[in-house]
Amino acid sequence: MKRLWIETVGCQMNVLDSELVVAALRREGWALAGTQAEADAVFYNTCSVRQHAEDKIYSALGRVRLEKEKRPDLIVGVLGCMAQKDQALVRARAPWVDLVVGPGQLHQVPRLVAAIQAGAGPQLEVSFDRKGKSRDEIARSFESYDPDRDPGMRPTPFQAFVRTQTGCDKFCAFCVVPHVRGPEQARAPETILAEATKLVAEGCREITLIGQTVNSYRWADGGRTHRLADLLALLDGVAGLDRIKFVTNYPRDMTPDLIAAVRDLPKVCHYLHVPAQHGSDDVLLRMKRGYTIGEYMEMLARVREELPHAAVTSDFIVGFCGETDAEFQTTLDLVRTAGFKNSFIFKYSPRPGTKAFDRLPDDVPDDVKKARNQALLEAQAEVSLAGNLAFVGTRQQVLVEGLSTRDEKKGVQPGPDGVAQLTGRTMCDRIVVFDAPVRLVGRLVDIDITSAGAWSLAGIVADGLADAVPLDAVRVHSIAPLTKPSTPAGV
Ligand code: SF4
Known part of the structure; x- marks a missing residue:
């Protein structure tokens, strides 16, 4: 072999x-x-x-x-x-x-x-x-690659990514994705539904729909256009599925019907990754992002009104071509006021083949990029901590994902009673660590939150462990060569 x-x-x-x-x-x-x-x-x-x-x-x-x-x-x-x-x-x-x-x-x-x-x-x-x-x-030359799944190959048996579409047609000035992933092409709703149904039959409880701009999903069929909200409604009806997430969202496609679907469909997580990328209209124009910061804030206000407890996260690029101190300040101000749960922050990296690479000088010195990156990380950490502290004293249902990073790095083997430090996620994608029996991995468990840091919550298993929803035939295993993603799909 x-x-x-x-x-x-x-x-x-x-x-x-x-x-x-x-x-x-x-x-x-x-x-x-x-x-x-x-x-x-x-x-x-x-x-x-x-x-x-x-x-x-x-x-x-x-x-x-x-x-x-x-x-x-x-x-x-x-x-x-x-x-x-x-x-x-x-x-x-x-x-x-x-x-x-x-x-x-x-x-x-x-x-x-x-x-x-x-x-x-x-x-x-x-x-x-x-x-x-x-x-x-x-x-046609970018063929969809969605063969039958092998349940033994997923990072966990109870979670799976499901592709809704490939490629991207937005052509943001800094981004190589439309060039390397090709034109945006959606998969048929019935194909996605069949894949999700099969995954659930194999023990999957949470699916994450992925597309470079997942909320641009559009499938025209017999005079009807199916959007992401329609797809979520379809998947919400899959018996045995507990949670549905979707990443990554393009701000202009965060439409009222989608926000209403997240509000009304019980299985859809209140977690929205909607990259803003920058706080300045001038920089957004140079980036060719296709919206102003006013339009982004209007979208965010609609989300906050309909989904007051939703976690919204973002991506930011610092040191984009020509970014001045004043322009960077607008991003800092946005992070300090928008209440993002967390942000993925990157120093601008010129990519051959993109409009920015061809037309705009990469003129922000690397030490300035580093300093701005650090300043934004620190601002986000303060906001994240404040957001997480509000959860202390509450009870949250988490899907238990496995050993915590600490115990995984240490190579901890659970003791005779099978207890280890575990990690799970709330419906709004907050990470929670707690000591509990390893047999809870793959289950929905209530946790009383006792403390908070910028990037995670800590807690104890709530009374009534017996209420934990059992997962038939939990198989906790690791497939070491496959790794967890370092960034959300799309940028
Ligand atoms: S940044 Fe996102 S929306 Fe823009 S081109 Fe890249 S993948 Fe598409």
Whole structure:
């Protein structure tokens, strides 16, 4: 039996893609390797959103070269966004790479691996660039990759990502996603419903719908257009499903019907990731984000009115081309006043192929970017702490996800009574840590919140553990080579 090691960087899309690639290769007789050293194939599923993510992969390729020299039969693969963006450049920089496959061609991986094993030499499969062909031709070259799921390959058996669409058509000036993930293409509602129903039958209790701009979802069928609100209503009716989340949202598509769906559908989590990216109209214009900060705040006010307890989170870019001190101050002011639960904050990283890269100088010095990044992190930490402190003394229902980061890092083995420090999430996506029996993993449990930090809550299991909703056939296991996403899908 051949063994595979796969490392995944980037967003939930990549985590899901890795899950599906592994499942496809398992059907061809492959198994996951316990360590990279014992693998017959080493794959990197890559991200191109920031230079740093690409640098990490080229460093990893440098390290795997030594292994490849010792074992020429080792198959080294680069999958995902970097494969689409850099294409032949990957092999020019790392000629020991055997396989380069873009995100729109992942269905070809088993065939390409078999070809390499049969001696056909290095294989490259990518989709068309977004210039020089019709939209339809380009869209067809980014094939949806949603084969049957393998329940053993999900990071946990009770949670799953479900793709609603691929690609993006927004073309924000800084973003490489429309180029590497292709045109926006939705999946049919009935296909998504069938996948969710199957996942629930396999023990899944929470699904997270993912799309680069998930709330732009649009499926036209027989004169009717289905939007994300319609899809949520459909999924809310799936018996046995407890929670539905969706990421990432584009501010202008946070429509009243969607907010009403989140308010009215009991299984939909009150958690909305809606990246603002900046607080200044001038910078938003340079970013080509397509809205003003006034329009963003109007959207936020509608969310707060209809969903007063919802957690809203954001992404921000600091040090974008030409960002002045005064413009940065507007982002700081936004973070101090908007009440985001948390924000993902990034220093601007110029991406070849984007409008900003071609037309705007990357003129904010790196030390200024770092200082602004730090200042924004500190401002967000204060806001997050204040938001979390309001939960102390309340009782929250959490879905127990597994060992806390602390106990996972320590490699803690639960004691004879099976107790360890566990972590779970509330309906509004707040992380809660608590000591409890490991058998509760995968269950909904009430926790009394006793203290709060900026990034998590702590608590104790509430009276009446017997009320914890049992999950049939809980299988707590880890598939080490698959990692948790470092950012939400989309940016
Ligand atoms: S930032 Fe988001 S909306 Fe803009 S192009 Fe990138 S993925 Fe699309």
